[in-house]
Amino acid sequence: MNDIQKMLQAIINGQSAIKQELSGKIDRIDQKVDLLDEKLDKVEKNLTGRIDKLGKQLAYLEDDTPTREEYDDLEKRVDKMSGAPASQ
Numbered sequence: 001m002n003d004i005q006k007m008l009q010a011i012i013n014g015q016s017a018i019k020q021e022l023s024g025k026i027d028r029i030d031q032k033v034d035l036l037d038e039k040l041d042k043v044e045k046n047l048t049g050r051i052d053k054l055g056k057q058l059a060y061l062e063d064d065t066p067t068r069e070e071y072d073d074l075e076k077r078v079d080k081m082s083g084a085p086a087s088q
Contacts, residue, residue, distance in 0.1 A: 066074065
């Protein structure tokens, strides 16, 4: 082999080594990204569950509260009761 062929072979070997190293690093990054996706999915499920629970609690609380009309009626009844003399 002459000098030019040796230089080209050295360059090709170097590029091959770099390619293998980068390929290994990319594979490790892919694994980490997959793991991170799994963790994010778990967090999303937990948060969705919590939000759903809070939504249900809020809906139940809203069902228990009086409507505007009912509140106004209660206010009128309280006013009537406070104006009436107390029986002894």
